């Protein structure tokens with residue numbers, strides 16, 4: 388059984404369901420790319436896993452236990468970390484202070500910085516003075532410092548040039564290699580598929596390509612295009 392599992396999950400907002408019938412399985416140490424056009428419901432799905440909103444049907448389990456009644460804090464304690472869209476740094480704090488919010492100890496900070504050598508050089512800089520790419524590194528470092536089992540990443544590349552985002556990709560890979568299950572929502576589809584083990588496509592609120600090896604979508608542009616169009 389997979390560590391984090393969604394079975395027939397539907398998420399509703401306001402008038403009705405925005406995404407329905409989602410099955411997925413996230414294993415520790417693996418990257419699952421969740422891609423699809425704008426408005427397909429990817430953000431809403433991630434929010435239902437971390438507890439920002441509730442799912443309205445189906446089941447979400449961790450190690451087989453339903454998390455439906457768990458609060459956001461309980462889900463976070465169970466190891467579900469969620470990097471939401473936008474750069475969630477504390478701009479007036481230094482890089483060190485931002486990471487210490489979750490690392491808590493100097494030993495914890497040192498452990499995290501080993502995976503983020505670029506940040507070590509900027510450790511005493513105010514976060515607001517960093518480039519967009521560096522700010523997203525801080526966001527990743529802070530999430531990693533909380534020692535998650537599962538990391539949900541929502542369009543971390545927003546506002547970044549592909550070349551800048553490409554420097555972040557190996558860091559996401561090394562986080563997964565340390566045993567974290569990464570659910571990666573990403574607009575740069577090919578970059579996401581390039582580092583993912585598994586992938587799935589959602590379009591117009593439903594799964595248009597079920598979870599499977601990422602390489603199958605990466606190597607078949609027609610299959611990917613058809614899934615984006617929802618066919």
Ligand SMILES: Nc1ncnc2c1ncn2[C@@H]1O[C@H](COP(=O)(O)OP(=O)(O)OP(=O)(O)O)[C@@H](O)[C@H]1O
Nearest residue numbers: 400401402405423424425426427428429430431432
């Ligand atoms: N707070 C909200 N209240 C009502 N409807 C919402 C809300 N947030 C999103 N929606 C609607 O839910 C649907 C799915 O949006 P969602 O942001 O989950 O999709 P997405 O695939 O992440 O898209 P994007 O790539 O644009 O972020 C859209 O039709 C959107 O308009």
